[in-house]
């Protein structure tokens with residue numbers, strides 16, 4: 001009903017705000033759009049579920065996330081994929097791994113500081129009731 005739609009609208013506003021703030025951080029520029037398979041031809045063979053900030057925003061707009069937890073699972077894919085694809089000791093891989101680790105810590109810090117536990121529980125109850 002209406003109150004439930006109000007909660008889900010507030011969730012989408014919060015998730016868009018988090019995603020947009022991450023997209024503005026210069027450290028995370030490589031995560032703003034899908035990895036370019038022209039530039040990185042073997043990427044799709046190595047990574048089964050690519051993810052990036054622009055795809056997160058599209059998913060939010062398509063009401064794909066019923067809870068912040070579901071959003072976190074996709075947001076975590078971004079840094080997990082980067083660690084998986086860039087495991088080597090060369091400078092480029094180390095660079096992307098540092099950014100991936102910074103992204104992991106930044107997402108967790110934002111959610112811990114800004115997501116109200118009661119609000120997330122309300123989203124989970126709406127999801128269970130549907």
Ligand SMILES: Cc1noc(C)c1-c1cc(NS(=O)(=O)c2ccccc2)cc(C(=O)O)c1
Pocket residue numbers: 030031034035036037039040081082085086096
């Ligand atoms: C993310 C990610 N996961 O694996 C890799 C590798 C990256 C990643 C992706 C991008 N953006 S891109 O796929 O459009 C591109 C790749 C190569 C040349 C020019 C553009 C940039 C960088 C970067 O470090 O600059 C790294």
